Amino acid sequence: MVGLYIGSSAQFAGKNLMTIAFGLKLQKEGLKVGYMKPVGAVPGMKNGKEGDEDAFFVQEVLGLDDDPALVTPVLVTRDFKTKAFRTPCEGLLDIIVKAYEKLSQDKDVMLISGSGSFLHAGRYCSVNGPAVVAALGVKTLLLDRFDNGLNYDYVLSAKDILESQGNELVGAVLNDLHHSYMDEAKDMIAPALQSRGVDVLGLIPRDPFMAGMKISDLAERLGGRILTAAAGGDRLIDSFLIGTMQVENFLTHFQRQKNAAVILGSDRADLQLVALEGHCPCLVLTGNLYPNDIIMNRAEVLGVPMILVREDTFSTANLMETVQKTHKLREQIKINHGTQLVNANVDLNALRDKLGI
Numbered sequence: 001m002v003g004l005y006i007g008s009s010a011q012f013a014g015k016n017l018m019t020i021a022f023g024l025k026l027q028k029e030g031l032k033v034g035y036m037k038p039v040g041a042v043p044g045m046k047n048g049k050e051g052d053e054d055a056f057f058v059q060e061v062l063g064l065d066d067d068p069a070l071v072t073p074v075l076v077t078r079d080f081k082t083k084a085f086r087t088p089c090e091g092l093l094d095i096i097v098k099a100y101e102k103l104s105q106d107k108d109v110m111l112i113s114g115s116g117s118f119l120h121a122g123r124y125c126s127v128n129g130p131a132v133v134a135a136l137g138v139k140t141l142l143l144d145r146f147d148n149g150l151n152y153d154y155v156l157s158a159k160d161i162l163e164s165q166g167n168e169l170v171g172a173v174l175n176d177l178h179h180s181y182m183d184e185a186k187d188m189i190a191p192a193l194q195s196r197g198v199d200v201l202g203l204i205p206r207d208p209f210m211a212g213m214k215i216s217d218l219a220e221r222l223g224g225r226i227l228t229a230a231a232g233g234d235r236l237i238d239s240f241l242i243g244t245m246q247v248e249n250f251l252t253h254f255q256r257q258k259n260a261a262v263i264l265g266s267d268r269a270d271l272q273l274v275a276l277e278g279h280c281p282c283l284v285l286t287g288n289l290y291p292n293d294i295i296m297n298r299a300e301v302l303g304v305p306m307i308l309v310r311e312d313t314f315s316t317a318n319l320m321e322t323v324q325k326t327h328k329l330r331e332q333i334k335i336n337h338g339t340q341l342v343n344a345n346v347d348l349n350a351l352r353d354k355l356g357i
Helices: 015-028 053-062 078-086 092-103 129-136 152-164 182-195 215-222 230-234 247-256 269-277 293-302 313-326 332-345 348-355
Strands: 002-008 033-036 043-046 049-052 109-113 139-145 169-177 200-205 225-228 239-243 260-265 282-286 306-308
Touching: 002 015, 002 129, 002 348, 015 033, 015 053, 015 109, 015 139, 015 332, 015 348, 033 053, 033 092, 043 053, 049 053, 053 109, 092 109, 092 129, 129 139, 129 152, 139 152, 139 348, 152 169, 152 182, 169 182, 169 348, 182 200, 200 332, 215 225, 215 230, 215 282, 215 306, 215 313, 225 230, 225 293, 239 313, 260 269, 260 313, 269 282, 269 293, 282 313, 293 306
Parallel strands: 002 109, 002 139, 033 109, 139 169, 169 200, 239 260, 260 282, 282 306
Antiparallel strands: 043 049, 225 306
């Protein structure tokens, strides 16, 4: 039995997707795959049992039903944090090791998902990535997601720390690469990491569909409410457009982004009507003012959900950007698409070879 810890340089880097894609591939090849998320930062309930929401999700996709108390033995609730900050954390790694030993029985491969930043998350209670890896004696794969650049210094630091404690970084995957950065990542960053002993096993391009989210989820995250065509809340949008321009300029930009939510001031009836007639999937109206009856009726007839939010257009656009970056993989259609994306751009066979399975 071998174990692989899948960590990342920051939150929301694609750990769940990588775990799912690799786990499904191994299962398809006939291997018995186990899974755990030693430290859970998103407490939730399922079937009357407390655990981590991400862990519940990954288990469901991989068809696993292990006890949540074993899958996520350290659950970071408010009570946990209060106790951890007041008194020294003791015995947490021992709890993780015992849970790992039980889960790994009769398994060919154990996939261990990290939480947050590999080097830092959990450091206050001694359960950050390197500490867990050292306790379990497993290998590590590190994901780095593009966010105005790649954090290659972080990847190299992680490699040095792992090697200093006798553990191995089997490789790195660079995720969500903007098309304008892909050549630099491929021709300069990846070779530089390779020359310093970090095998880059994949370069995953940015895919607008993976940033998509349900309109109903968007309304919830923006703190807004759907005014019209609520039945369309299950549709996905993958980007957003700010409507602060003249009608002619707006129409030009709008035609280039057919699956974008359009953020408009509640007083811009001219742009609202253009967006509706142009088959916009969703309108986000700012300023907490209801649109006029003509707009409301037209949105209902066309089946276009309109979300009303309190904030101004600028604040809503900033929040929308944050929401897109932090939205979690959940919909089945995105799981299928994301798995194909990983399979097409990550050398999973090389990863398997590095694990010796």
